[in-house]
Amino acid sequence: xxxxxxxxxxxFGAHTAVDxxxxxxxxxxIFGFLGANGAGKTTTFRMILGLMDASEGSIQWNNETxxxxxxxxxxxxxxxxxxxxxxxxxxxxxxxxxxxxxxKQEVLSELDHWLxxxxxxxxxxxxxxxxxxxxxxxxxxxxxxxxxxxxxxxxEPFSGLDPVNVEQLKQAVVNLKExxxxxxxxxxxxxxxxxxxxxxxxxxxxxPVVHGGLKEIKRSFGKKNLVVHAD
Ligand code: ATP
Numbered sequence: 209x210x211x212x213x214x215x216x217x218x219x220f221g222a223h224t225a226v227d228x229x230x231x232x233x234x235x236x237x238i239f240g241f242l243g244a245n246g247a248g249k250t251t252t253f254r255m256i257l258g259l260m261d262a263s264e265g266s267i268q269w270n271n272e273t274x275x276x277x278x279x280x281x282x283x284x285x286x287x288x289x290x291x292x293x294x295x296x297x298x299x300x301x302x303x304x305x306x307x308x309x310x311x312k313q314e315v316l317s318e319l320d321h322w323l324x325x326x327x328x329x330x331x332x333x334x335x336x337x338x339x340x341x342x343x344x345x346x347x348x349x350x351x352x353x354x355x356x357x358x359x360x361x362x363x364e365p366f367s368g369l370d371p372v373n374v375e376q377l378k379q380a381v382v383n384l385k386e387x388x389x390x391x392x393x394x395x396x397x398x399x400x401x402x403x404x405x406x407x408x409x410x411x412x413x414x415x416p417v418v419h420g421g422l423k424e425i426k427r428s429f430g431k432k433n434l435v436v437h438a439d
Contacts (some may be wrong), residue, residue, distance in 0.1 A: 210235050216265035218251050225251045238385050240401035241394040241410035249394040253361050283357035287364045293337035308355040322350045342373040362393035419428040
């Protein structure tokens with residue numbers, strides 16, 4: 209399933225947050241979005257997710273308009289975390305899974321798999337507020353993938369995590385890709401993108417300044433020029 213953005217633009221009043229962005233996100237690959245604060249990464253994700261309309265341009269999946277009623281197609285890890293602190297991990301996931309059409313049994317079997325994988329099976333009955341920030345992030349990640357989406361959008365997934373948690377999440381992302389999920393993630397840091405992505409786009413003030421395959425980009429520009437500076 210190939211995701212394509214064609215001249216996608218978003219205006220907020222007089223401000224243009226995303227400016228004629230055209231790119232293709234190939235199937236079963238990891239695509240990186242790099243850019244400083246305010247570059248337009250989250251706004252682009254929200255348009256792909258159908259949370260806001262583009263002012264101009266179109267977004268298609270396999271050359272068709274995305275059908276957002278098929279909520280199982282896309283998984284989303286938002287930058288601002290959205291867990292319910294008083295719920296247990298299990299209840300949080302059952303609630304979210306049911307919204308996506310899953311049965312309680314399906315949710316629990318997937319949840320067990322992911323908690324084992326992150327080596328925290330004991331968290332199933334803990335309240336979200338009892339977990340560290342890194343472990344809350346893992347639960348947020350599980351929330352994004354529990355329904356086995358075809359496209360996974362991760363907004364700054366590694367931000368604020370210690371190296372062990374970053375490594376575990378990276379491994380999970382790579383395995384999902386190997387199993388056929390298309391993944392798009394944003395980051396401020398080139399090293400995450402270099403390690404994980406075949407394709408990337410660097411956004412600057414809403415405009416794509418570099419876009420293409422990582423190897424070709426590195427050949428054309430040299431590694432030094434790919435560092436993203438905050439304004
Ligand atoms: P960060 O790394 O800080 O999350 P970003 O690359 O995700 O940044 P966006 O959040 O997409 O950037 O913001 C792009 C620009 O659009 C910013 O100037 C921001 O202030 C503006 N913006 C985003 N959402 C809105 C909104 N709802 N109303 C008005 N302006 C907005």
